[in-house]
Every structure is written in structure tokens, then in C-alpha cells.
Amino acid sequence: MPSPKKSKSPARARTRARSKSASRSRSRSSGRKTKATAAKVTEVKEVVRTSSRIPTRRSTSKSPSRVRVKESSEKSVVTQSAGGAAAAASTVTETVVTRRTYVSSGSSEGQQKASVTPVRSSSRIASLIEKEREESSRIREQMKSEVMANIKTPEKSDSEERKPKEKAVHYEFMGPIGAFLLIFLLPLTVYYVNMACRKGNCSVLVIPKLPRNIVAAFLDVEVTLIFLAWIAFQALLAVLPIGRVVEGQPLKSGGRLKYRCNGFIAFVITLLTLGAAVYFKCPVTLVVDKFFKYMTAAVLFSFTLSICLYVSSFLVNKKKLASTGTTGNHIYDFFIGRELNPRIGPLDLKFFFELRPGLIGWVVLDWIMVVKAYQETGVWPPNLILATFFQTLYVADALWFEDAILTTMDIIHDGFGFMLAFGDLAWVPFLYSLQPRFLLESGFTLPWYCLAPIALLNFVGFAIFRMSNSQKNLFRKDPKNPALAGIETLPTQSGKKLLVGGWWGLCRKPNYLGDLIMALSWSLCTGFHHIIPYFYPLYFLVLLVHRERRDNEQCQQKHGAAWDRYCERVKYRIFPYIY
Ligand SMILES: NC(=O)C1=CN([C@@H]2O[C@H](COP(=O)(O)OP(=O)(O)OC[C@H]3O[C@@H](n4cnc5c(N)ncnc54)[C@H](OP(=O)(O)O)[C@@H]3O)[C@@H](O)[C@H]2O)C=CC1
């Protein structure tokens, strides 16, 4: 409340002093928030009381002062006190009338001006009383309405406003130390595993020999430029005005982002271009010969991209930041990613990098290895072709159902930082292609009767993966779709429902189950002689177990008790009757 200006008159000074002390004692019980109102009311009362000692006053006031009642954390307290204040206001005006005194608070500072005039005739008194009555009723109404208005729109209490919002920091990946280690360990793993998978030396136990000139062996300017051209080519395809434009999930900051979905078209164009290059005898197999140089280009690019993303995230509106990557710890935030949906013009960087250069690059690498194997041996190795075919199907599926990624936690929840940038650009293409690379390097083949059950296993995994993902996506898009009739659901506090039957009644992550079965089938194409080509299913198991736990936590927060009931009903997380 604004403080009143110092009064020159001794009577008024006394009044104010008394008013202040009275205000203090009376308002103590009503709490801080209503003090201002009580003080104001008391002040008015006191002015009235004092004015009875002064013969008569004529008000020269302009508008009555505003009485502000700030919100109490307990609404009932506010209502009570404010009610009291309103009543007090009414009492004040009564007093004004009976004592035949003009009372009004002047400006917002509570300044009051009055001039003393001697009273001579009763008719004048009567007219004054009438005026007083009008004035006092006007003041009463005004004060009441102001008090009530302040109750209707409560604000935060002073103490609440001053308190800085304490954000509970929640770390994943073992916090900053874990993030720091991963920033170094992830690239090292990509190099180590691939170096351990070389001709005549395919074992993780034998430490790979480093070449004498490391820089010359791993870095090549021309290769780096070709890698950049590859990114630019994919970016160009991504912004082509062909394909659907879909809206993403509602953002916390409001609105929805739009995404151009032409991934499958880009994939087909890329594979046709590769086919043409092979047909016209372009030296595409150089990519395999310079495998480690391309890997370095991807690693360097992902580091550069992550640094740019991190720096630029400080220039954008805070509303655009992800809740998980804004802990304030630079290493952790760099790893997780600060900005949720960084964009360059129409290109959504996270959406683009998660699905295009790395994922399509993985399949391109696979097929180049098939071509190389044929060039070297003169035969088309069936298990290499089968593994490549499985992986092509997997990527084609991801790009066909491109918009489904818009509901994954990577897009909705996580920022775009080192983890995803490196994962998309280096980890996926250079580690997910490990089985074809092993088959190329080792020249290992399998007879068709071994390949048939593997193909069947892949088919089963793919069916579970696809059907469960489609069932959930359809349910989220159109819960009343007849294809979902008969599947039991569970209502949640958020208004959304959960699938309790169908694939989602088998275990809580049937899609992960299908994905893991597929991962195993890819590695089975490499036989049982070496552990290296099993790197993918082993890592993937760890990734998905961890991911399921992260999602479980988020679902618990999103769906509350309904999620607990779902977990009671569907006991197993990924593997029915096992885990
Ligand atoms: N190859 C690879 O490297 C990787 C592949 N993947 C694959 O990506 C796909 C997507 O994975 P991911 O995003 O992690 O997880 P999900 O596709 O399982 O999506 C999780 C969300 O689905 C919703 N949901 C969960 N249970 C139910 C239910 N019973 N009924 C209805 N909705 C439910 C919840 O969101 P809400 O309720 O808000 O809708 C939850 O947050 C998977 O198939 C996975 O295998 C994932 C990571 C890496």
C-alpha cells in the first residue's frame, strides 16, 4: 500500500500516528495480506474521529483511494478479512454521516485535504448532511466493490512472490559425472567396437592396434566435405514441398509445431540414387574403404552441432527449453540438450537428424557393403543380404510411419543435445551396421535352412513391433476407431485413456519386445562365433530397459493412480512372465 504523504497539521499528524498503531494492532490477527486493507479502513475511521473535533470540513478530494487486498495463501482467510474490511468500510461511512463530516481519501497516496468553515444556519447543516449522505454512500459502495474485486482476482502473496521458484533438479544417466563420461565413452565405443571388427582380428578382447599416423588414418578433408554434402542433400530433400505436413503434440509453451513428412520419399530417392551410382560404376565402395574417416567426420560434426545447439539455446525464449536439460550444470545440459525443438527455417533439427542422415545413412552403408562383398567375392552373400534387407525394412517402416515419432519422448520431452546428435549421426549408422560389416569383414556365410528360422524370427519381431505401435498410435489419434473395439481401456485423470488389453495387455512395452526380437534376428545372421556382432542387441537391451524406466516415471506423473492400476493389471514390463 502506498504510504500517505506527511501531514502538516498537528491534528492530522496525531491522527495518522494513532491510525497507524491502531491499524497495526487490529490487523495483526488477519495476517499480512489483509493488513493493508485494515490499515486503510482504520485510517479512514480515525480521520473521521478526529474530524469531529474540528468544527466542519469540506472535502476537496478527487477520487477515493484504492484499497488493495493481496491474496492470502489461504483463500478463506482472505474472504473473512476482506469481508471484515468491507463491513468496516460500511461502519466508517456510518460514522461519517452521524458526525456530519466529509470524509474522503484524496489521491491514491491517501492524501486528504480539508478546509475549516464555521457553521451558521440549520438549513446549511441540512444540505451538508444530505451531501454527506450521498458522498458517504458513494464511498461505501466504492470501497466494497474494490475489496470484493480484490478477492475475485487473488494474486500471489508477497512472501510467495519473493521466494525464488525452487526447481528440484532431477538427473538421469548418473548426473553430470555420468554425462561427462558418456561424452568421451560413446565415441570411444564406436571406434573401439569397429576397430575390433576387422579382417582376421574380430575380438573385443584383443586391443586393436592404432595406426602410426592417427590423424591421416582417421581424418580426411575430402571425406568430411562429402559428409557435409550428404547432410545438405538430406536437408534439401527434407524441405522439398512434397509429402504431408502434420502437427506435433501440443507444446507446453502453447500451440503445435508443423512437420513436413516426406521421409519415405527421401529414402526412396536416396536408394534410387545409390542404385544409379552403382549402375554407372561410381566408386561408392570408397565409403567402406574410408569407413573410419567417415566415422570421424560424423563424430566431429555431431560435436560441432551439439556445441552450436548448446550456445544457441541461450539466445532463445526460455519457453522453448526442455525441462530435462536445464539443470544449470553445463556438462549435463550439453549432454541432454537444452532446447526442445531447435529449428532453422522450416527444418526441425531434432526431427530431421533423428530420421534422415543417420538412419538413411545406415542403410546406404549396408547396401554399399553388399556391393563391396559382391565385388570382392563375385557372389551375393545370402546372410549379408538378409541382414541388410531386415535393416532396410526397419528404416523404411520408421520413415513410412514418420509422424509416429512425434509422440516419442525424444521429441516431446528431451532437448536436442549431444546424446541425440551423436546418437543419430555417429552411433546409429556406424554401430547399427555392425552385423553387415562383420559379415563383409569375416566373409562368414550361413546355409538357407539357418536363414529361414531367422527370417521367421525377424518377421515375428516386426509384427509385434508394428502392430503394437500402430495400435497405440491409432488409439491416441482416434480412440473410437472400430479396429480398437473390444480392447479394454482405463480412464486417467488427464482425460486420456490407457490401453489395458490388446498388445498393451501382454506387457507394458510390447513394442520394445518386438524391437528386441528383431535386433536378435539381425545378429543371428552372423552365427555364434563372435560376440562383436551381438553388440547391438546387448546395448539395445540396456537402452530399452533404461528407457522403459524413464517412461514409466513420466507416465506415473502424467497418469497418476490410473498408471499404478495399469501396472498392477499388466505386471510385466517388456518380457511377459520374465521381466
Ligand atoms: N532402434 C532404436 O535405437 C530405438 C528404437 N526405439 C523404438 O521406438 C519406439 C517408440 O519408443 P518410445 O517412444 O520409447 O516408447 P512408446 O512408443 O512406448 O511411447 C511411450 C508412450 O506411450 C504412451 N503409452 C504407454 N503405455 C500406454 C498404454 N498402455 N496405452 C496407451 N498409451 C500408452 C505413453 O504416452 P501418452 O500416454 O502420453 O500417450 C508413453 O509415454 C519403440 O518401438 C521402440 O522400440 C526406441 C529407442 C531406440
Ligand SMILES: CC(C)CCC[C@@H](C)[C@H]1CC=C2C3=C(CC[C@@]21C)[C@@]1(C)CC[C@H](O)C(C)(C)[C@@H]1CC3
Ligand atoms: C548412445 C546413447 C546413450 C543413446 C542414443 C540413443 C539414440 C541412438 C536413439 C534414441 C531414440 C532413437 C530412436 C530411433 C533410432 C535410435 C535413437 C535415435 C528410431 C528412429 C529408430 C527407428 C524406429 O522405428 C523409431 C521408432 C522411429 C526410432 C525412434 C527412436
